[in-house]
Amino acid sequence: MFRQSALRQASRPIPGAIRAAPRRTFLSGRSSKQTGRAVENLNIRRLSQQSQDYQRNRRTFLICGTLAGGVSFIYTAYRLKQELSKPAKLDSSLPSTDPLSDAQAAERKVIVHDEDGREIVPTGNSTVPTFPRTIDLPAYTSPLADNSGTTTPETSSLVPTATTEYTLVGLGLRTVSFLGIQVYVVGYYVATSDIAALQNALTKKVNPIATTLVPGERDELRTALLDPTEGEQTWNGLLAAGIPARSAFRVVPVRDTDFHHLRDGFVRAIQAKAGSDQGSDDFGEAMRQFRALFNRGSVPKRKELLLVRDEKGRLAVAYDDGGSKKEGRPAGRQLVGIVDDERVSRALWLNYLAGKKVASEPARKSIVEGIMEFVERPVGTVATQVVAATFV
Template sequence: MLRQPAALGRHLPRARPSGAVLPGHANVNASRRTIFSLRPDKPSGRAVENLNIQRLSRRSNDYQRNKRIFLWSGAVAGVLSFGYTANKLREELAKPVKLDSSLPSTGPLAAAGTASRKVVVHDSEGRELVETGNSTVPTFPRTIDLPAYSAPTAPAPASGPLAPAVSSASTTTEYTLVGFGTRTVTFVGIQVYVVGYYIATADIAALQNSLTKKVNPIATTLVPGEREQLRTALLDPAEGEQMWDDLLARGIPARSAFRIVPVRDTDFHHLRDGFVRSIQARGPTGEHADDSFGEAMREFRNIFNRGKVPKSKELLLVRDGAGKLSIAFDDGGSKKEDHPAGRRLIGVVEDERVSRALWLNWLAGKKVASEPARKSIVEGLMEFVERPVGTVATQVV
């Protein structure tokens, strides 16, 4: 076995263990990495996105599901909103359409201290109505057409069909609503009927002139201060009754009517008792109550000697220029071409004192049948006298 010379061995490099690095030399293997090299434990510092396919799929499905729910909810809400709006529009169209707004109290045509004008509406047939505020009798016609009633050829029976309303002419007269109110009884305010006061439209000018001259003899219309003076006089128990008694005795207005519509079922006897008490309280007494007046009262009682008056049925008390009282009733029976309103005359009282005392029952005095009706009538008259005499208001309530 050959041995290396010692001197030569001293000059050969000594074998190094794997991985050792000579001083001053770079470790080439440490910085070199191939596709087969293991990933180092320390991250490289670059942004790395770890994708989870299942999680992304769930998120996509949830988004699509929520989107479908949102779209379907919007579609259902739109259909419901459309249906609700259409239903509300149909309900509004079925109601009377308001055509006139209230007049502000500061307006030039509004008297000081008066309430705003009531609203006139139109029903589905185009008729002008006034809202009463009563649920049973919600509206009153602004105008009514009445014939010149005369006595029937035979007394009206107490039961059965009513006698037809006889007119002395083929034409009718237009009456305009002045005011209305509800009649209540007892301390709890039980409602009995709604009553409205109508004046023949052609006779308004004469009433305008008479009321205006009572305050200012040279005026043709009253200013707010004069209207307030007239209002106070009409609402005064004594002065108001004297004014109305004088006007009615002179036939002013020449033609007028009270329209009574019960809000609950009643009968003619109940209405008659209330009317008779009011006539006796205001009619002639003592030596002024002659036999003719007593006979007129018996005729009046006999007219009301009949049966029921269902609620919402119309009873008309009509006074002509001579003071004759005609009483008509609409029992809701069959309507005829010559009497489209269905009204039937049930009696006539010729004595002017009966109708005058009955009119005062609603118009004036210390105690009236309906205080709201009296106040409403007075406010309607204020709108008469605020216009020049001879003009007829298109809206008087």
């Protein structure tokens, strides 16, 4: 009895004592009761979908950022090009007598000097970067031409000693096709001593009693020369009257070409401007002579081709292939041939100067701006300034 009573007392719980947690062994079963700890229920499909959504959104964001950056870069470059191409704004505080105060002075040609001190004009093209401001040309049409209007191999190698100075009026780049393929840089030169006659004729066209044009009159003349119909009528009348008496187009290719390619372009231009003259037999013979001049080989880039018109309208073609006596080729410009019919040179000149479609629109605009420089000065003073600048 005493022993059983002692055992019951020992089995009773002691007040305030901490009950020990039941031991868990490897063989004991898991309790079905909740332990109170957080349980992570992982959904693999949901996590995979969230990862795919994140990656898709990330790619979309990166693509949009790339496109926005590209568009911003292109737009900024475009606006920068527009701003750089605008003419410089002139200081309105300058006195009216200062030539820089005129708003039209913003379109003037920039003239710089090379290392030899010669005046050159930038073209804006990397292959043919500059054109000379003045060139000296011989009278190719006399006495080299024979009675047939062409030249012989013996006479074509002769170079007259007397030369005439020509002054650059304007220049530009010729491009073809909608791709804007660059072909050559062309510059229009007028004999310096003949500029006065051109000044006088254009000045009298706007104001018959003036010797120079004020800004408003120059705007009127500029509009007339740039108008397809009126501009062609004006230049056609001037050239038919022999004004200017002597002029030339200097053509320098910016890519390798050949005489046949240049001939085809010139012939199409002449036919487009000749009009009713194409039906006459003598004009057809003149065009045959013109085509024969270009039965030659290649014209490498940066080589000079000259189209020279004299006081009678005769056309002389000269070419400088850069040869030298050491290479067995004549050095300098060599006469290729002459066409006597004045209508050929006049139609070819109109191809650059006026009309609805010209060979080079930048050249036409540059020529018009060069003429604006002429007519803003008193008649006869431009040639004096050019000669004076030559001897300074």
